Amino acid sequence: MESLIQENNQNPYNAQTLRVIDANLNRLREGIRVVEDILRYGFDSKNFAFSLKNLRHQCKLEGYLSLIHTRDSVKDVLKTSTAEEQKREDLGQILIANFKRAQESARVLEELLKLDCIQESEKFKEIRYALYGLEKQVLLDILK
Numbered sequence: 001m002e003s004l005i006q007e008n009n010q011n012p013y014n015a016q017t018l019r020v021i022d023a024n025l026n027r028l029r030e031g032i033r034v035v036e037d038i039l040r041y042g043f044d045s046k047n048f049a050f051s052l053k054n055l056r057h058q059c060k061l062e063g064y065l066s067l068i069h070t071r072d073s074v075k076d077v078l079k080t081s082t083a084e085e086q087k088r089e090d091l092g093q094i095l096i097a098n099f100k101r102a103q104e105s106a107r108v109l110e111e112l113l114k115l116d117c118i119q120e121s122e123k124f125k126e127i128r129y130a131l132y133g134l135e136k137q138v139l140l141d142i143l144k
């Protein structure tokens with residue numbers, strides 16, 4: 001994939017779609033980073049943290065700068081947190097919430113990239129399934 005924004009009329013990605021892609025790329029990396037840091041610093045789990053770091057580094061698209069033009073975080077209609085999002089009782093809840101956030105974002109990217117970038121879509125599907133596996137391992141090994 002050369003770029004998400006192409007100069008021809010065949011481009012399936014309009015500004016709204018690119019904005020959704022941008023938001024979900026950010027959300028995916030942020031969710032993975034939260035889990036990575038909790039495992040690294042909170043549980044001293046080098047192996048899990050390293051796996052998540054490698055996964056996070058795969059969460060990119062060519063043409064990323066094109067996405068920045070569609071970003072409008074000031075006008076985001078749901079940027080206010082809900083009461084449920086503001087309440088976390090322990091690191092386990094934060095881990096679960098951020099695994100879910102990352103998995104959901106990977107799914108959105110997988111679906112939207114089916115418009116024109118099947119290889120990229122499959123990459124985010126693989127990332128999503130890797131997150132499912134890591135979530136299971138982390139919850140069973142660390143949060144017993």
